Amino acid sequence: xxxxxxxxxxxxxxxxxxxxxxxxxxxxxxxxxxxxxxxxxxxxxxxxxxxxxxxxxxxxxxxxxxxxxxxxxxxxxxxxxxxxxxxxxxxxxxxxxxxxxxxxxxxxxxxxxxxxxxxxxxxxxxxxxxxxxxxxxxxxxxxxxxxxxxxxxxxxxxxxxxxxxxxxxxxxxxxxxxxxxxxxxxxxxxxxxxxxxxxxxxxxxxxxxxxxxxxxxxxxxxxxxxxxxxxxxxxxxxxxxxxxxxxxxxxx
Amino acid sequence: xxxxxxxxxxxxxxxxxxxxxxxxxxxxxxxxxxxxxxxxxxxxxxxxxxxxxxxxxxxxxxxxxxxxxxxxxxxxxxxxxxxxxxxxxxxxxxxxxxxxxxxxxxxxxxxxxxxxxxxxxxxxxxxxxxxxxxxxxxxxxxxxxxxxxxxxxxxxxxxxxxxxxxxxxxxxxxxxxxxxxxxxxxxxxxxxxxxxxxxxxxxxxxxxxxxxxxxxxxxxxxxxxxxxxxxxxxxxxxxxxxxxxxxxxxxxxxxxxxxxxxxxxxxxxxxxxxxxxxxxxxxxxxxxxxxxxxxxxxxxxxxxxxxxxxxxxxxxxxxxxxxxxxxxxxxxxxxxxxx
Amino acid sequence: xxxxxxxxxxxxxxxxxxxxxxxxxxxxxxxxxxxxxxxxxxxxxxxxxxxxxxxxxxxxxxxxxxxxxxxxxxxxxxxxxxxxxxxxxxxxxxxxxxxxxxxxxxxxxxxxxxxxxxxxxxxxxxxxxxxxxxxxxxxxxxxxxxxxxxxxxxxxxxxxxxxxxxxxxxxxxxxxxxxxxxxxxxxxxxxxxxxxxxxxxxxxxxxxxxxxxxxxxxxxxxxxxxxxxxxxxxxxxxxxxxxxxxxxxxxxxxxxxxxxxxxxxxxxxxxxxxxxxxxxxxxxxxxxxxxxxxxxxxxxxxxxxxxxxxxxxxxxxxxxxx
Numbered sequence: 001x002x003x004x005x006x007x008x009x010x011x012x013x014x015x016x017x018x019x020x021x022x023x024x025x026x027x028x029x030x031x032x033x034x035x036x037x038x039x040x041x042x043x044x045x046x047x048x049x050x051x052x053x054x055x056x057x058x059x060x061x062x063x064x065x066x067x068x069x070x071x072x073x074x075x076x077x078x079x080x081x082x083x084x085x086x087x088x089x090x091x092x093x094x095x096x097x098x099x100x101x102x103x104x105x106x107x108x109x110x111x112x113x114x115x116x117x118x119x120x121x122x123x124x125x126x127x128x129x130x131x132x133x134x135x136x137x138x139x140x141x142x143x144x145x146x147x148x149x150x151x152x153x154x155x156x157x158x159x160x161x162x163x164x165x166x167x168x169x170x171x172x173x174x175x176x177x178x179x180x181x182x183x184x185x186x187x188x189x190x191x192x193x194x195x196x197x198x199x200x201x202x203x204x205x206x207x208x209x210x211x212x213x214x215x216x217x218x219x220x221x222x223x224x225x226x227x228x229x230x231x232x233x234x235x236x237x238x239x240x241x242x243x244x245x246x247x248x249x250x251x252x
Numbered sequence: 253x254x255x256x257x258x259x260x261x262x263x264x265x266x267x268x269x270x271x272x273x274x275x276x277x278x279x280x281x282x283x284x285x286x287x288x289x290x291x292x293x294x295x296x297x298x299x300x301x302x303x304x305x306x307x308x309x310x311x312x313x314x315x316x317x318x319x320x321x322x323x324x325x326x327x328x329x330x331x332x333x334x335x336x337x338x339x340x341x342x343x344x345x346x347x348x349x350x351x352x353x354x355x356x357x358x359x360x361x362x363x364x365x366x367x368x369x370x371x372x373x374x375x376x377x378x379x380x381x382x383x384x385x386x387x388x389x390x391x392x393x394x395x396x397x398x399x400x401x402x403x404x405x406x407x408x409x410x411x412x413x414x415x416x417x418x419x420x421x422x423x424x425x426x427x428x429x430x431x432x433x434x435x436x437x438x439x440x441x442x443x444x445x446x447x448x449x450x451x452x453x454x455x456x457x458x459x460x461x462x463x464x465x466x467x468x469x470x471x472x473x474x475x476x477x478x479x480x481x482x483x484x485x486x487x488x489x490x491x492x493x494x495x496x497x498x499x500x501x502x503x504x505x506x507x508x509x510x511x512x513x514x515x516x517x518x519x520x521x522x523x524x525x526x527x528x529x530x531x532x533x534x535x536x537x538x539x540x541x542x543x544x545x546x547x548x549x550x551x552x553x554x555x556x557x558x559x560x561x562x563x564x565x566x567x568x569x570x571x572x573x574x575x576x577x578x579x580x581x582x583x584x585x586x587x588x589x590x591x
Numbered sequence: 592x593x594x595x596x597x598x599x600x601x602x603x604x605x606x607x608x609x610x611x612x613x614x615x616x617x618x619x620x621x622x623x624x625x626x627x628x629x630x631x632x633x634x635x636x637x638x639x640x641x642x643x644x645x646x647x648x649x650x651x652x653x654x655x656x657x658x659x660x661x662x663x664x665x666x667x668x669x670x671x672x673x674x675x676x677x678x679x680x681x682x683x684x685x686x687x688x689x690x691x692x693x694x695x696x697x698x699x700x701x702x703x704x705x706x707x708x709x710x711x712x713x714x715x716x717x718x719x720x721x722x723x724x725x726x727x728x729x730x731x732x733x734x735x736x737x738x739x740x741x742x743x744x745x746x747x748x749x750x751x752x753x754x755x756x757x758x759x760x761x762x763x764x765x766x767x768x769x770x771x772x773x774x775x776x777x778x779x780x781x782x783x784x785x786x787x788x789x790x791x792x793x794x795x796x797x798x799x800x801x802x803x804x805x806x807x808x809x810x811x812x813x814x815x816x817x818x819x820x821x822x823x824x825x826x827x828x829x830x831x832x833x834x835x836x837x838x839x840x841x842x843x844x845x846x847x848x849x850x851x852x853x854x855x856x857x858x859x860x861x862x863x864x865x866x867x868x869x870x871x872x873x874x875x876x877x878x879x880x881x882x883x884x885x886x887x888x889x890x891x892x893x894x895x896x897x898x899x900x901x902x903x904x905x906x907x908x909x910x911x912x913x
Binding site for chain 1: 436437440441442444445447448451452454455456457458459460461462463466469
């Protein structure tokens, strides 16, 4: 199966610090791919490089085997790269409906004129309701986004990204700040995303519970370099990885 | 949710009643001069709506309002005063003006938005100074310091606006149309994209928003609105000269927008009327007027940075919270059973 | 007069080269125009330094800067014309008044907003201050412009003193403006680079919270910054008043200073000064042939510079934050 996302010798430096050092791996459609490493290993940098917020210093990024290395980030989003952030990025002054509509806008890509003259965003509310069934909370469409808790926002950000019908989603530390129930819900959500919708998932996480449970492949970064790659079983018994940081979390 | 909708409905109804009574009552109780001032308030409001779009919805501070007002005003002035050997009808000249402004504003926007936000603001200051300099000095197109006079008044299908009272009704119609158009933006993709650029630019990028183009489009819309206001001004006053398009004037429009609540057109309309009418009502205190105005602006920023609209919204929210809390207390057992 | 502009790219850098050729200018006119340009440039530089200090130390864009200059001019005129103080008495009184105004300005315009979340609120507040300052000046001193005597007067003719070098006549007022401006610039540099007080102020500017933890009284450093800014602008007002007459419209000079700040390099004192001098010279030579379009020329240069080198001549390229 062709990989939906492929990194080839991706490199990035900030001044004298090399944050990404010839990193190469690929993600298949419908695959849940983990990206782990100690703090400062360069995981978020990789995500920023894939989504186009940083420009590469070396190497290439391929989406569905199309070279997107030099394409600006908004075009990458339109081609199907979805993204969530460690701290959810919503518009604080808008309500929940408008915030979610941003995701749908991306799917529809009507252009401003069509949207102005009344073309409705098709099936939007039903689609959201469908996703919300997997989660444990409800909201009012016209409520301010500030009414939701941190945990709810993290889950909602994944839904916003799903609304844009992406080909691959980059999820950055979904479990951080969530309670156990919410973590279960998010894992279920990510499973559905990958298996039912066939979206490739690249997942940054520190919670070994989640990583070992749902990831099929894991890349391990340390100091910007890829030090191991393989299934959860392979990675957890890898000497280099254990040495780097896995040791603390043996009670999974 | 029902309480929410109810609140909004109430405030909308209040505004509607106030607006309708104003429109009905104002022409009857005001004399010619006062009517003219009210009209000015309406015309300036349209320019301030442009600030709404660029600053309120898009979050970019642009001083270019007066440059485009001048463009619209002189465009109409030249083509309806016979200066250039042509006299066009009002509707054709307005349509032509809108097309011309769209092209010009879009081109200028393409150039200016290559700059980052603070530099962009300075460039708009530069634009205002350049345009004002030409409006003041280049006689062939702008009449120099004496300006252009004998501009034809608004004329549609034979009906000419002969006095300020008739102008009032025409302007009310135009303002309503513009308010509707601008408010609609907020519910569409353009409005959401601009809000994203304003509030969380990185999220906007990863949500597929072309930040550069979206800003240029907003700038164009703001420019067309300002030019429209300028055209109306020219036709209403039948005279235009460069002192309407100075840097000081442009700060007034920004203040009007901030007073109203920078992304709320109804508030901005009120703000514009206030800023234009208060100096007339307080004629007696002429000397202290500007001083009070200046100090009020500072106080406004300290206590009400979201303007009148913000004040209304926050009062509404507090009311809603009180009602909601009461409802919760009343039905708490009911809710637990449902869970 | 011929004017040429061409674009050149070297070492990955963009250069814009201006060539101006004018046969009608002889050497004495050239020097005279240059001195005039530098003098006005100094005034703009004094405004610009204040602007940069407020941007870097406090993070506000002050649209009332020109009106502070205007107010300083009025106070100076009051001290000299109304109270008829001799120069040695006038200077300390003026400086104390300027300092007071700085403190009042800070507490009324900046302090209430210091925690505001919208940066636009600050800018609008200074716009309000600008209007208010103009009105206060009009209320106190009336709206008729007053004329100020130049600093040095010719004892014979009673008019402005003129410096003669070879064949060239230079107005002493311009020369003195350049000298006074240069002295102030040097003083400011000494304060910030050499003295401990200056370093305290820089620390407070970069990180207020950390500075307070180190025992630096940020309210004092903020007040000190405003005092310096107002003194710079007010002295500028005093030096420019014999040239332009003291009126409540003097505030418009700040627009040139804005242009200077951006041309020279945003956020950089050295750049702001050089940019302002550049603006002064361009304006001076521009007014030779295009006096009506002086504004247009200066600000077209601004826009062109912004397009080709948005960080100005001396700014550093600002990297995008992710």
